[in-house]
Amino acid sequence: MTQDLTQKWLAEIQSLTQQMRQFQQERDEAWESSQKWRQLYNTEAEQRRADAKMHQEAVASIKAEVQKFSGVNGETGTDITTAIQQEIFQFNSLEELQAQLLEVIEERDCLLQALKLEQENHAQTRKSLTTALGDAIDSLARLRKNDKNAVCE
Structure with a gap:
């Protein structure tokens, strides 16, 4: 009976040892899994x-560029610069x-395109007015020449 009891206890110890190894492995x-995570x-x-x-850093760089470009406006640009800075923040x-x-x-870009169109229109107007002024001067010169010729005859 003691031997059966001993065998039973040894089996129980082996079972518990096996469970302990399994728990240690788990x-x-x-x-390891937690270390990976x-x-x-x-x-x-x-x-x-x-x-x-x-x-x-990109935001700071853009803010610096805005400050650099807004500094071009001079005294009146100070208010604009402050407004721009507040908007950026x-x-x-x-x-x-x-x-x-x-x-x-x-x-x-839209404003630059409109400015370019306005400049082209301005150049065309100036050219047209210069041509009209030239024609008027030529006509006036012809009239004077004709008037002189008429008086001399």
Whole structure:
């Protein structure tokens, strides 16, 4: 009977030892998995920080360019510069700032095209007026010449 009891206890100890090894193996696997996930998280977090820093630098660069270009306006440009700066600070992301910049560039291009058309029209008008003035002077000169010839005869 003692031998049966001993065999039973030995079997129970072996079973518990086997379970303990299995639990230790599962714990080690879970630890390795958590280490892999931690590494992936850290890599992703580092990438997000790098992206955020890059976007902040891009926004700062755009703000510096706006300040540089707005400085050209002189004294009256100070109010405009302040207004532009306040508008820039309202943007929450680089994408919003880029979208606004694209709108401004499109408006600038449209205004440049209108200015070019106006300049071409102005040049054409000046040419037409110069031609008309030349014709008027020629006609006046002919009339005077004809009047002199008429008086002399």
